[in-house]
Amino acid sequence: MPGADGAAELRVDGPAEPAWLDEVHDGLARLWEAAPEVPDLDRLRFETAVIEIATNVVRHTVPVGDGPVRASVLLRADRGRLEAELTDDGAPVRVDLDPGPVDDFAESGRGIALVLRAVDSLSLAREGDRNTWRLARDASA
């Protein structure tokens, strides 16, 4: 799995369903095995952000034609830089990447704010016929 340049990279594809989220969790565990130098603080924050976005894909993306939506996550750790690209072939999604604060007792609406605090950058674009999320975090060490 470690690339020729020392980067660790792997991909997890599947239908955008809860079982895929389990596979993404497993994929992250494999990434850390291949990149043991990543500090705990960065690992936990990146992992939290990736799962949050993957869950958003499973929960909110609707298929264009006959289901299910196909999703893919590419995970990469390269000399302290952590990157994830999540894409899916669902209908275009619109997500507010600058959400306002939610009430302390609200039961939802914290996901994107959590991601924004856990990583250095987050973007969502429609590229061709795929929704494309990109996340990156530079390790603090």
Place this chain on the structure above:
Amino acid sequence: MELTTDRSEGTAVLRVQGRLTMAAAGELKAAVDREVADGRTLVVVDLSGTAFLDSSGLGALVGGLRSARAAGGDLRIAGVGQQVRTVLELTTMDRVLRPYATVEEAVGAGR
């Protein structure tokens, strides 16, 4: 997620084993509501075996807190690990769901 419950007079301790994420949030919320409806309005959620929390799981804890408070009780969390603490801190919800070190401390903290 695996959920086990210890009940005593007025108190329920719910132990969450595994991941408290989208797939498990509804089950936890329903379990809290059931305990509160049965009069166990001090609910302690033991997260010492919880490997991962996401915003859906956090939402379930907040929902449970609302149910317990509405019945004159409280919901407290105990034994949080590093990842759970990360989510609480990044969302600043550790102000609202203050983590107790142990279940015993959470139960004993008064009402």
